[in-house]
Amino acid sequence: MNSVLAAVSQDADIVVAQNVFFGVIAVSMLYAAIRVVTTSNVVHAALWLVVALAGVAANFILLGSEFVAVTQVLVYIGAVVVLFLFGVMLTRASLGDDESVAQEKRSMAAVVGVLLFGVMAFALIDTWSDDRLVIDEPQQVTEVSDSIFSQYIIPFEAISVLLLAALIGAIVVARQD
Amino acid sequence: MLLNQFLLLAAALFCIGVYGVLVRKNGMLVLMSVELILNAVNINLVAFGALTDDVGGEVFALFTIAVAAAEVGIGLAIVLLMYRNRRSIDLSEADLMKG
Amino acid sequence: MNALLAAALPVFTEGPSEVSSVTREANWFLENAFIIPLLPAISFLLILFFGKRMPKKGAEFGIAAVGIAFVLALITGAAWLDHRDNFDGQLSESPATGIEPAHDDHADDGHADDGHEDEGHEDEGEDEHAIGVVADDGSTSSDEVALAVEAEGDGHGEEGHAYVAVQNSTQWLQSGGIEFSAGTLVDGLSVMMLFVVTLISLLVHIYSTDYVSGDRRYTHFFAFLSLFTASMLFFVLSDNILQMIVGWELVGVCSFALIGHWWEEKPNSDAALKAFLTNRVGDVGLLVGMITLFFAAGGGQTFDTLSITNTINQGGVSHTALVVAAAALMAAVMSKSGQFILHTWLPDAMAGPTPVSALIHAATMVVAGIYMVARLYPVFWEGMQIPGSSINLLATVGAVTLVGAGLLAFVQTDIKKVLAYSTVSQLGYMAMALGVGAWTAAVFHLFTHAFFKANLFLGSGSVAHAVHSFDMKKDMGGMRTFMPQTYKTFIIGSVALAGVFPLAGFWSKDEILVGTGGWGIFGGTGGPGSYTFHLTMGMIGAALTAAYMTRCVYLTFHGEYRGGDHGHDDDHAHAHDDAAHHGDPHESGPRILYPLYILSGFSILIGLVNLPPGFQLVPESWQERFLHFIEPAGASYFPAVGHATPSWSLAIISSLIAFGGAGLAYWYYFVKVDGLARSTGQKLTELPNGLVTTNAWARAGHKVLVEKYYLDHLYTGIIAGATKGPIARAANWTNTHLIDGVVNTAGETAVRTGRQVYDKIDQGLIEGFINGSGRVSDATGQELRRINSGKVQNYAAILFAGAAILAGAFIVILAL
Incomplete structure (x- = not known):
């Protein structure tokens, strides 16, 4: 007790x-x-x-x-x-x-930002106001890695290719010749 | 903890990022603001992952980080190229897409 | 997604059925065929990284790799021959149910009124799926075990072994319950393709060392030749449809790179782009078709080619799904294999170096579409309702192509374009043969065509090498005195292409014509359907082929040499710009001639591998070897295609027609034009163009042909113009009228009104107001213009604001 x-x-x-x-x-x-x-x-x-x-x-x-x-x-x-x-x-x-x-541009951007925040905040409060998070122990890294290399293997491969493409792309774009 | 405190924080971060993207003239600063937006998304992913006790949220946060790294690389290359061509990274001068 | 598709398509998704005609264990060479594409792929990397440093600039890697691959392909072929006849490993023999001594199938010409049953054996082949395949040679299979059983008294003394493909597949990755595998599928069809691709690629490699020597991108050229060979081999060996898509696209990319080899000139890079974009149109079809197959026949679980074709063959897939898949794949075939209306890229692709044209646009890549149809034949067999019908899309497109392209070949002055249209026309034959159910005939024609068309292309390259031009009318003529060896090989190729007995083209073309089942008056019937229209087109095509090749030979090799005084300034022969030797053209070197000799030899002899049954001059065991080894007769993944009975009368009539075509062209060019040129002493190009100048109809027809049926106008002018134009115009109109217009009209109207008022009424009082209103309207216009400022951040602001407002509206609607 x-x-x-x-x-x-x-x-x-x-x-x-x-x-x-x-x-x-x-x-x-x-x-x-x-x-x-x-x-x-x-x-x-x-x-x-x-x-x-x-x-x-x-x-x-x-x-x-x-x-x-x-x-x-x-x-x-x-x-x-x-x-x-x-x-x-x-x-x-x-x-x-x-x-x-x-100043005009600033205020326009501020209006857009506030508008966005208002919409999002309303939606969030409307939807998730009584969900609580209970974090009792940290997520195991093994779980994350298992998941990446089994369930999410295709996105993982795609990201690898994307990184390679970005690497080459950055070199090509920034190369001096 | 409430789920919403994380979500609202992320929303605020997102909107600040949007403000930065819209208002900044310097290409580098626009890229930084984009990073804020991406991080706001990451908070959401991880928070929902924690809510549903699903590892998928974290995995996709990791993917987002990887994509963001790629994005920064390309973005900086473009800014560099722009600087080399025009001696300026002022986005308000880049208006060739005029109708 | 799966459920969505299952709902959209009335298909069965209970999963693929078990394939029985396949084994995993066979001869080492059959199991490890993956080495063959691997070699040129390695060679590609080696050339890319080390090519420039090698003494031969990388060519040695390519030749060595393709050479070894060729030897391996030969060994694999030999292993397959042995496997086909002697394999009785993993499959258990089932007792032969209701086998009777096979009577001679070819004697009874049951008209195949129901295509599901092969002629002759209806009495035992009718179980629930009508799959009990009775092959022509008497080998039989039941539904469950596609195992042929020795039939007594077989007409040809065939071995009764089943046709068992060899598959070696390994799991590549697994995701979401779907297994993605990679592997090789070796059966007669792929073994044949291995042989063709490696042989022709090897010869083209050797030929190219001379032809493109001194080119500034010599190493690059060989790298892509290797990559192309690797991709094509990868494509033909793929054991699942996903791998096929990859190979298909790789082949397309290589084609793009090689057509645009001399991209510095606008027409070449345009041609490369055109080839690529036209192929993209078909690739969409390929993707849709393959995805449909994956869900419909693969049960959303497997990409495996054999289980998909097997499932379809067992009737496990609804007709609707197959119609969708077949139609989508048809688009892919039309673009890749240059079938009518999407063929326009192929003649333009002649902008590439000649060896590339020989390798890619004659012998291998363009047959990828044909190969794909042959590989996925059940899809078309059911989807197009090939058996028992008298017309279907595939056959009709092929027939139209073969005549349409044959006509176009007449008006070309570029020797390579004649050959290109000839290729399109021959591909039409193949597509038509597949469409009428003559599977073996189509594959056989693919086989023979590869040799003589490569021969012709390389021969034309040899001529161009000498005269530095491809223009037959301006720069050639009389070449037979300068280049006797090239002339001989070119004649052999032309005769083979025209289909003259007993060269290669005769056997395969005749088999296609017989396969149409046509008129029934020649006795050459018994094909799966009765395609009268297609037989007619085939006959016309035969005459056309013979005639345009006669024209081509005359213009190139006979008459007076018309080059020489033009200098050697033609754009096409880039490789030799630096070595622009003047004077008379001369015979090419041995590295060009030996490939020509070899290909000529094949052009003469290769037709003999599939002598028709009943050909009495040779022993029966020599007949239909090709059919026996290549066609998966009796395999559970292959439909029961019927075989038409060859007929002497049809063969003779088609030969006569071909001779007639050649004779007419011969009379016109060799007798009339030649005589005229001699008597007037004029050059060919200066002669009045006979019929075309005198007859209005002939002129109109000629114009249509010169304009290539106006297809290019249709694509670029009308279709592209119709989509591009209005968008651009609308945008422009918005700018000039709406935005500027608002500004200007408002301003001008105001000013004009003001002026009127100013003139007529009081100047002092109203003047200010008038000018003011003009300025205000002007300012409004400027304000409106600013939205379109070109400043990206403004656009972004509008985007975000719009998104926020829309989301807000959405929330409000939801909340209400």
Whole structure:
């Protein structure tokens, strides 16, 4: 009896901790994301992007998907952002301020964004408002790999070909001759 | 935890990404905004995977990451090419698709 | 998806039935045939990576690989001959039910009124599916075990062994319960194709070392020749329809690359594009057809060719599904094998180097469509209702093609285009033969045609090599004095193509004509149906073939040499631009001549492999060897095709017709034109063009032929124009009228009105208002224009906003 109660309270503690953690992550992520799209410095934008992507990785851990989180860190923060920084250096274009954008355009984009968010938020709240996630243990990596190499083998092969094509395509497009 | 907190977070991230894509003049920054959009989708995939206790969500999140990597590669190549041809990566100058 | 398709098509999806006429264990060479396509594929990679560094620039890889592949194909062929006669391994013998001593099938000419039953053996072949196959040679099979049993007193003393294909298949991957396999299927048909493809490819490789020597993309050329050979071999060996699609597309890509070998010139790259795009039209059909087969006959579980054909053959698939599949596959055949209305790419494809034309557009690639029909024959057999009918799509398309293309060959001045139309015409023969149920005749014609057409193409290349042009009227003539060896081989090829006894073309063409079952007045009947119309077309085609080849031979090799003073500036002979030697043309070197000799030898002799039954000059065991070894008679995956009885009278009449055609052309060119040219001392090109100049009808007909029945106009001008034009015009109209128009009209009207008012009424008071309204309308127009700004982000904003609004509307509707 006692142990059950203890377990329940322990679970509740975990849930509370998860929620707090989520709140912190969500706020910092959103702030970082807003900075990515508003800051006038390209390098700063790339660095803010790191924060936002790290927040996404943290979200994956909260959801129990450790492997995806690790991949996220490796691929996004490790490779993609570095690629961006290289791109910034190679183009040497406006390391400083991004030129000012017409206010009209900003407001139009903001209207579109808010409209989209409104529609999505309404739909989400309407549909999923009482679904709860119970994450008691992380997803096993073996399960993920088993699934990739059996059930999802064809998408996997297709992705491999896509990566190859992108590799060749990038070389062809960016080649200097 | 509620499923919706993740979904709403993803929706917000998505809309911020859309805003960035629409408003940014610099090609690099547009690409970064696209990354935000893709990550928002990934959150959704993993969250629904966790809801249904199905590994498929994670698998497809991984696929999305792979596709996004390819996309960044190609996108940067295009930006580079554009820079080489026009000495500028300002998208508002790229208006050859005018009707 | 499966359920969807099952609902859409009235098919049985309980899964494929077990194939009985197949074994997994046989001779090592039959099991491991995959090595044959593998060799040229490896050679392709080697040439690609190391070719340029090799002393012979990569040609040695190609020749070695194809040479070994040829030897292997020969051994595989020998192994197959042994297997066909002596294999009695894995299949258990079933007691022969109701076998009677076979009477001579060829004597009774039961008219095959019901195609499901072969003639002669109705008494025992009628079980529920009417599949109990009675092959012509007396070998019999029952429904469950397609096992032939020795028939006593057999007309030809055939061995009674069953026809058992050899399949070696391995699982490639598995997904969602569907197994994707890769493997080889070796039976008579594929063994024959292996032999043809490797032999001709080998000769073409050797020939090319001389023909394209010095070309700037010499290595590239050999790489693609290797890849092409590999893909074609892969295609013919594939044991499932998925693999067939892959091979089919690979062949198309290689064709594209090789036609456009000299892509720097616009016509060549246009021709390559045309070939590719025309083939795409057919590929859609192929895909639809194969998917239909997968769900209808493969039960949505297997792509295996044999189980699909087997299921169809056992009657397990509804007729509707087969009609859909056959019609879709028909589109593929029409494009790949150059059947009428989609054949237009083939003559243009002559822009490629001549060895490529010989290999791809005569001997191997274009027969891919024919091969596919032959391989999936039950689909067409049931879908087109070949047995017992007197007209069907496949046969009719073939018949129209063979006459239509034969006519077109008359007005060509480019020697390769004559041969190209001739190829189209001969492919028409094959398609017609398949359509009328003469399966063996079609495959046999494919076999013989490959040799003499390759011979002709390489011969024309040899001539072009000497005169640096393909234009018969301008740059050739009298070549027989310069190139006696090429002349001889070309004559042999032409005679074989024209179907003169006893060269190769005679046997196969005659078999096709007999197979139509036609008129019944020659005794040459007993085919699956009675295709009178098609027999007529075949006869006309025979005359046409003989006549246009006579014309071609005259223009090229006889009369006066008309080249020389033109210089050697023709575009086509690129390979020799650097070595533009002047003076008289001369005979080609040994690397060009020896392939010609070999092919001529085959053109003479190869027809003898399928001597008709009842041909009394040779022992009976020599007759119908081809039929015996190639046709899967009695196999459970092959329909019970009937065999027409050959007839002397038909053979003689068709020969007479061919001679008549040749004679007419001979009279016109060798006697009339030649005499005229001699007496007036004029060149051929300067002579008045006889009938065409005097008779209005002849002129009109000539014009239609020169314009190739206006098909190209139809495609580019009307169809493409009709789709492209209105869209472009609509967009343009929107721009000029709607947007600019709104601006301009509004502005102008306002200004004009204003001016009127200004003139007539008060200037001072209203002036401001008028100008203002003009400006306002102008500004509105500019505002409207801005939507179409070319700024991608604006478009994106509109896209997202539109999506959001639509989604919002959707939610509102759902919520209400």
